[in-house]
Amino acid sequence: MDKLFLCFLVLLCSLSACNKEDKNPDANPTQTSSTLKSAARSIGLKIGMGTDYSLYVTDTAYANTINREFDNMTVGYLWKHGAVVKPDGTLDFSKADGIFNKATASGLDVFGHCLVWHANNNATYLNSQLNSTSGTINLLVNGNFEAGSGNDFSNWEKLNGASGIVSTTSSYSGTRACEISSSGGNYWDRQLASGLFETTIGRTYKVTLHIKSSAQGGIGRISTRPTAQYQSDFNTATNWQEITWSFVAKDSKSSICLDMGKAVNTYYVDEVAVYEQIIPASVTTESIAKVDTLMKRWIKGMMGHYKGKVKAWDVVNEPMLDGSSGLRISGSTGSDTFYWSNYLGRNYALKAFQYAHEVDPNALLFINEYNLEYNPTKLDSLIAYVKQLRAKGAHIDGIGTQMHTDINNLVNVDQMFKKLAATGLLVRVSELDVRVNPSNSGSFVLSGDLLYKQSDAYGYIIKSYLNNIPAAQRHGFTIWGVTDADSWIVTVQKYADYPLLWDKSYKKKPAYFGLMKGIQGN
Numbered sequence: 001m002d003k004l005f006l007c008f009l010v011l012l013c014s015l016s017a018c019n020k021e022d023k024n025p026d027a028n029p030t031q032t033s034s035t036l037k038s039a040a041r042s043i044g045l046k047i048g049m050g051t052d053y054s055l056y057v058t059d060t061a062y063a064n065t066i067n068r069e070f071d072n073m074t075v076g077y078l079w080k081h082g083a084v085v086k087p088d089g090t091l092d093f094s095k096a097d098g099i100f101n102k103a104t105a106s107g108l109d110v111f112g113h114c115l116v117w118h119a120n121n122n123a124t125y126l127n128s129q130l131n132s133t134s135g136t137i138n139l140l141v142n143g144n145f146e147a148g149s150g151n152d153f154s155n156w157e158k159l160n161g162a163s164g165i166v167s168t169t170s171s172y173s174g175t176r177a178c179e180i181s182s183s184g185g186n187y188w189d190r191q192l193a194s195g196l197f198e199t200t201i202g203r204t205y206k207v208t209l210h211i212k213s214s215a216q217g218g219i220g221r222i223s224t225r226p227t228a229q230y231q232s233d234f235n236t237a238t239n240w241q242e243i244t245w246s247f248v249a250k251d252s253k254s255s256i257c258l259d260m261g262k263a264v265n266t267y268y269v270d271e272v273a274v275y276e277q278i279i280p281a282s283v284t285t286e287s288i289a290k291v292d293t294l295m296k297r298w299i300k301g302m303m304g305h306y307k308g309k310v311k312a313w314d315v316v317n318e319p320m321l322d323g324s325s326g327l328r329i330s331g332s333t334g335s336d337t338f339y340w341s342n343y344l345g346r347n348y349a350l351k352a353f354q355y356a357h358e359v360d361p362n363a364l365l366f367i368n369e370y371n372l373e374y375n376p377t378k379l380d381s382l383i384a385y386v387k388q389l390r391a392k393g394a395h396i397d398g399i400g401t402q403m404h405t406d407i408n409n410l411v412n413v414d415q416m417f418k419k420l421a422a423t424g425l426l427v428r429v430s431e432l433d434v435r436v437n438p439s440n441s442g443s444f445v446l447s448g449d450l451l452y453k454q455s456d457a458y459g460y461i462i463k464s465y466l467n468n469i470p471a472a473q474r475h476g477f478t479i480w481g482v483t484d485a486d487s488w489i490v491t492v493q494k495y496a497d498y499p500l501l502w503d504k505s506y507k508k509k510p511a512y513f514g515l516m517k518g519i520q521g522n
Contacts, residue, residue: 036069036512039519044471047519048072048111048478050431053099055486061506063106065482072109074430074478075099076488077120079113081298082232082336085122087244089129091301100306111478112306112313113430114368115299116352118328119318121338124206124246127277129294130287135276139197139205140256143272145171145178153178155195161261164190172210172240172270180260180267187221189261197274199249204335207247207256209272212240218265225255229335236267246277246335283343291343296355303359312364312475314400314430315356316349320369325381349385353394364475368400368430373416374409383423398426398475403461404489406438407453410460417468428475429465433487433499434458434511444496451498455514458501462518479515482506 040047049070055062056073066073077083078095086092103110140155147154151166156178158165164181171177182190199205207222218236222243223229227250234243256274260267303313319341321328329341341348349367356365367386372379382399390396399420405413420427434457437444465477481487485504489497501512 034516034520036516036519037071039516040477041071043466043519043521045466045474045519046072046109046476048074048476049482050074050076050478050480051099051103052076052481052486053078053095055482056099057102062482062486063102065502065506067106067108070108070479072111072476072478073103074111074113076113076480079302080117080120081115082120082122084302085125085298087122087125087234087242089125091305093305100309104309110306110310111476112303112310112363114314114317115302115356116295116315116340116348117317118331118337118339118341120336123336123338124244126291126294126338127246128244130290135278138273138275139199140194140272140274141197143194143209143274144174144270145176145272146174148176153192157193157195159191159193159257160188161190165192168268170268172268174270177268177270178258180258180269182261182263182265182267184264185261187223187259187262190259191261192258192269193225194256194272194274196253196255199251199254200276201249201252204246204248204277205254206275206277207245207273208275209243209258210240210270211236211243212238212268214238214266217263218267219263220258220260220267221262223257223259224250225257226253227251231335233262236265248335288343291340292351295340295344295348295352299352299355300359303356303363307360308362310363312366312397313356314368315352315365315396316367318369319349319367319385320378320382322371322375322378325375325378327385346385346388347392350389350392350394353389353396357395364397364426365395366398366400366426366428366430366475367396368402370402370404370431372401372420373403373405373413376412376415379416379419383419386423386425396425398428398473399423400428400430402431402480403429404431404433404435404480405457405461406435407450407457408438410457413461413464414468417464421469421473425473426475427465427469427473429461429477431478431480432458432461433480433489434461435489435495435497435499437495437497440495442496446498451510454498455510457514458511459514459518462515463521466518466521484509 036047047070049066051073084091100110142155145153166179168177168179180190213236216237219233221233222231222245224247229247231245330339369382434454436450436454481500483502483504484498484500487499489495489499503509
C-alpha cells in the first residue's frame with residue numbers, strides 16, 4: 001500500500017510539473033524556425049525596421065538581422081533635411097544613397113522618412129535664406145590668426161595634438177593662417193579652442209570660417225565649450241570654402257573649438273568669426289513666399305531623386321502639440337530647429353502634401369505622429385487636422401502612429417486603432433518600441449517578470465492592430481531599432497532601458513517571441 005501511494009504521488013507531481021507555466025526569460029514561447037518577415041508575409045503584412053546608417057553599413061550582425069527578419073527599413077536620420085541639405089543649399093545624397101543601395105541590394109524596400117518636420121533641419125541654411133542678419137561685431141578675438149608669434153596664436157589654445165597645429169602663410173587673407181595636420185582618428189585629436197567670449201543664454205550665434213585642405217575629402221566640425229554642442233560634419237576641398245554654423249548659447253561665456261582630427265589631411269583655416277544672429281521677429285509676405293519656395297525645392301529635390309524607387313513617404317512629421325494639443329507653430333529652439341508652420345500657418349502641411357503628390361503621384365503619402373496611444377485629445381486633434389487638410393485638397397493616403405510606448409501604457413491602444421481605422425485611411429505603426437523602465441529609475445534592474453510583461457505588450461499591440469485595422473488599411477508595422485544597446489532611448493536619451501526585440505548580444509528576447517505569437521494569432 002505504501003509503495004502504491006508513493007507511486008501515485010510521483011505521478012501527481014510529474015503531471016503538476018508539466019502544467020506549470022515556464023517563467024524562464026530565456027525560454028522560447030514559440031518556434032524559432034520562422035522569421036518575423038515570413039510570419040508577417042503569411043498574413044499579408046509588411047514588417048519593417050528603423051535603421052541606423054553607420055551600424056547597417058559597418059556591423060555585420062546588425063545588417064544580417066535586419067535583412068533576415070524584415071522586408072523594409074526606415075532610415076532614422078540620414079534622409080532628413082539636416083542630413084541632406086548642405087550649407088549652400090545643394091543636396092548631398094552620398095550617405096542617403098549608400099544605405100538605400102545596400103538595403104535594396106539585400107531585397108529590402110526603403111520607406112521615406114521624413115520630408116517636413118520642425119526638427120533635424122539645416123536651420124542655418126533656411127534662416128540664411130530669409131534675409132536674417134547678424135550683428136556687425138565679431139565677438140571672436142584674433143579670428144584671422146594674425147596676432148601671435150611663431151606657431152602660437154593669441155586667444156587660441158591647442159587642446160590636443162599641439163605639434164600638428166602651426167602657423168602658415170597659406171592664408172585666405174592677411175599674412176598668417178592656421179595649419180592643422182591630422183593623421184586620422186578622433187575629432188579631438190587635433191583641436192584648437194578659442195578664448196571665451198560673452199554670450200546671452202538662449203540667443204543664437206553664427207560661426208563662419210574659411211577653410212581648405214591639401215587633399216579632397218577632408219572632414220571637420222565646430223563645437224562649443226563649456227557646454228558641448230556639435231556641428232554636423234563638414235567636408236573640405238582644395239579650394240577655399242566658407243563654412244557656417246549656428247548654435248544657441250547655453251553659457252554666459254562661450255568658446256568655439258575647431259575639431260579637425262577625424263580624417264587624414266592638412267587643413268588651412270582663416271577668418272574665423274562669431275556674430276550674434278538676429279532673425280526678424282515679424283513674418284513678412286516676402287518671408288512666407290521664401291519659405292514656401294524652400295519647402296517646395298526640398299521636397300522636389302528629395303522625392304525626385306528617389307521617384308519610382310521609394311513607394312511611400314512620411315510627408316509631415318509630428319504636427320501636433322502635446323497636452324491639450326493643437327498645431328505646433330513654435331517651441332524648443334536649436335541649430336536644427338525650423339518651424340515651417342510659423343511662416344505658412346495651418347496650410348504648411350497642405351502645401352507639403354500638394355508638392356509631394358506633384359513630384360510623385362504614385363507614391364503613398366503619410367502624416368506621422370507620436371503619443372496617440374497615450375493622449376486621446378492629441379489623437380482627435382490629428383484626425384481633425386487630417387480631415388481638414390483633405391477637405392482642402394491634400395492628398396493624404398495614411399496615418400502613422402509612432403508608438404514609443406511602455407509596458408504600463410496600453411489602456412488606449414484598442415481605441416486608438418479603432419479611431420484611426422474609422423478614417424478609412426491606411427494605418428501604419430511607424431516607430432514601435434516598448435520601454436520597461438518608464439520612470440527612468442537610475443537603479444533599475446531588469447527582471448524576468450518585466451521581460452515577459454514586455455513580451456505580452458508587443459503581442460498585445462500587434463494583435464490589436466490586426467483586430468482593429470481592416471486588412472485593406474494595414475500598411476505596415478515597424479520596430480524602431482534592433483538591439484537594446486542601439487535603441488535611441490539608450491543612445492540619445494541616455495536612459496537605462498531595454499525596449500527592443502534583441503539584447504546587446506543579438507539574442508532574441510521574450511519580446512521577439514511575443515511579437516511572433518501575435519503575428520501568428522496565438
